Amino acid sequence: MTSRIPRDSRLRLVRPRPLAAAPRAVNQQRSRRPAPRPPEGTPAPAELARMARSGLAPAARVARWADAALGPGRDGATADGKATLADATAEQAALDLGLTPAQVRVDWDTARLAGLVEVHGDSARPGWRLRAWNRDDSAVLRGWVALFDAWSLASREPAEHEPATVAEVVSAMPQVLSFLQLSAGPVPVAQLLDLLAQRVTELRTERCEIPYGPHAVPSAATEAAAPSAYADPAEPAQESELAPLLDWALRALASVGALTYGDGQATLTPLGSWAVWVKLEQICVAAQSPAGNIEQAAEDMLRGCAQLRPNAARAEYRAWLAARPVGRAVTDLLAAARGEDALLRGLAFEALRVVGAPAEPDVRSVADEPTLRPYALLWIAEHDGVDPEDAHEVLTREEATWLWVDTAAAVADHGEAPMLVRHLESALQPTVPRLLDEVRAVGHPRTVQVLVALAAAHPDPALAKAVRRAAFQVHTGGS
Numbered sequence: 001m002t003s004r005i006p007r008d009s010r011l012r013l014v015r016p017r018p019l020a021a022a023p024r025a026v027n028q029q030r031s032r033r034p035a036p037r038p039p040e041g042t043p044a045p046a047e048l049a050r051m052a053r054s055g056l057a058p059a060a061r062v063a064r065w066a067d068a069a070l071g072p073g074r075d076g077a078t079a080d081g082k083a084t085l086a087d088a089t090a091e092q093a094a095l096d097l098g099l100t101p102a103q104v105r106v107d108w109d110t111a112r113l114a115g116l117v118e119v120h121g122d123s124a125r126p127g128w129r130l131r132a133w134n135r136d137d138s139a140v141l142r143g144w145v146a147l148f149d150a151w152s153l154a155s156r157e158p159a160e161h162e163p164a165t166v167a168e169v170v171s172a173m174p175q176v177l178s179f180l181q182l183s184a185g186p187v188p189v190a191q192l193l194d195l196l197a198q199r200v201t202e203l204r205t206e207r208c209e210i211p212y213g214p215h216a217v218p219s220a221a222t223e224a225a226a227p228s229a230y231a232d233p234a235e236p237a238q239e240s241e242l243a244p245l246l247d248w249a250l251r252a253l254a255s256v257g258a259l260t261y262g263d264g265q266a267t268l269t270p271l272g273s274w275a276v277w278v279k280l281e282q283i284c285v286a287a288q289s290p291a292g293n294i295e296q297a298a299e300d301m302l303r304g305c306a307q308l309r310p311n312a313a314r315a316e317y318r319a320w321l322a323a324r325p326v327g328r329a330v331t332d333l334l335a336a337a338r339g340e341d342a343l344l345r346g347l348a349f350e351a352l353r354v355v356g357a358p359a360e361p362d363v364r365s366v367a368d369e370p371t372l373r374p375y376a377l378l379w380i381a382e383h384d385g386v387d388p389e390d391a392h393e394v395l396t397r398e399e400a401t402w403l404w405v406d407t408a409a410a411v412a413d414h415g416e417a418p419m420l421v422r423h424l425e426s427a428l429q430p431t432v433p434r435l436l437d438e439v440r441a442v443g444h445p446r447t448v449q450v451l452v453a454l455a456a457a458h459p460d461p462a463l464a465k466a467v468r469r470a471a472f473q474v475h476t477g478g479s
Helices: 045-055 057-069 087-097 101-113 137-149 163-183 189-206 220-225 239-255 270-288 298-305 310-322 326-337 342-355 357-365 373-383 397-414 417-426 432-442 447-457 461-476
Strands: 117-120 123-126 259-262 265-268
Touching: 045 057, 045 137, 045 270, 057 087, 057 101, 057 117, 057 123, 087 101, 101 117, 101 137, 137 270, 137 357, 163 189, 163 239, 163 265, 163 270, 189 239, 189 265, 239 259, 265 270, 270 310, 298 310, 298 326, 298 342, 310 326, 310 342, 326 342, 326 357, 342 357, 342 373, 342 397, 357 373, 373 397, 397 417, 397 432, 397 447, 417 447, 432 447, 432 461, 447 461
Parallel strands: none
Antiparallel strands: 117 123, 259 265
16 A cells, blocks of 8 residues: 655654754763762751842842833833943932942842842843742752852952952862861861962962973073073962952852851851852762763863763763852853864853853853854853743744754764754754755855765665755855
8 A cells, every 4th residue: 555645855843952962962871879968967958048048138129129120111220221230220229128329239239149130231130030039949049059159259359469369269269168168167267378378379389380301491591581481480378468368258258148257267157068068069979970070171071971961961060160160161161162063062051051140241242153153042042031942942044054053063973873864853944955955055164064974874865865965065166
């Protein structure tokens, strides 16, 4: 019995698959590690969330005021038409809330760092965490951890110190916090200062680039011409230099509710102790993983995560991020995304999803780069609260087609032939000829390789022939 339906090359119209589909091309089953228990005495998550809500209540109040006063079509925007906290807006908020303008500004900054309010260009809107504030404990805790991660932005850094020294102190504070967590009680500031000085000295030693070997011995002329070129940069950190910066760091951490500071000693709060424990646990998970991603550069870390299942990969991302300053991590991830490997591009933006709000300015800044634009637009849409299943709707037809080719390149490089064939199902175009026309027009640098690989993998001889012809036309510049 023969079918009366003529055979054609129509594609099934399905929802585009998540960008994580390409990284799943090579999956390995990992042994499940039992969920670790927090240290004895750590409050339950519900109690931790109650503490976070209490500490962030002033910020949530200002965020709700901004939602009502600065929303589209509502009165109360600033005189210059920008929905940001300018002088007039701060004064109006202070009047409405019974606060001083200075208090409003502090609470506004806290709300932004915690993701309770988001400012995009000349508009402000409530963050998704504010919508879930009263019903979702995990959203509250994630908001507080975002504030904790951004502690160095919560208080203005001392202007009289070199920016490089301030950066060293910020990089060294995770070790100080770890010591506080392990101590489980008050620690004298003098002891923390000694630990900070040791860690800063280690950081300076790690940056030492003195050449070694038989060809590295400087001549007298070289030393005379540039005596500082061979000076040892690993100078021991001076406690007198670091004392005011430690004071600033402890005050900043106290301001976000991570610790108490006074009478010459510091103590982590239950929230601070829990947050530090979570980050230490993430680092331990990565250190125990087969890939050992925590010590790797961004590109190598992403390659190591390519063979993991999505949940395991996200755990690796969190551990890798916990071991380094957020700003540097985001920069490194975007640098990896700019490379030639399309798989790393998709994985880099998956890692940036784990970063969340702190990555937003950098992701928005790369939205005009053709190679990163589709990924950045999807990231921004999901960050703004769009359902991941619907986020693809923010892309133009050309951007979606470019992304389809880029993801196909990742599958062709790292996946198997059947997966490349199934990738056809995620195309927006209803027929193969239409897809080939738009793929040729989009100008992706990997178009030829993708089409050749697809033609080799597809079991339909007629379709494979059409794809090969399209690849040849792109290669020769024909139509």
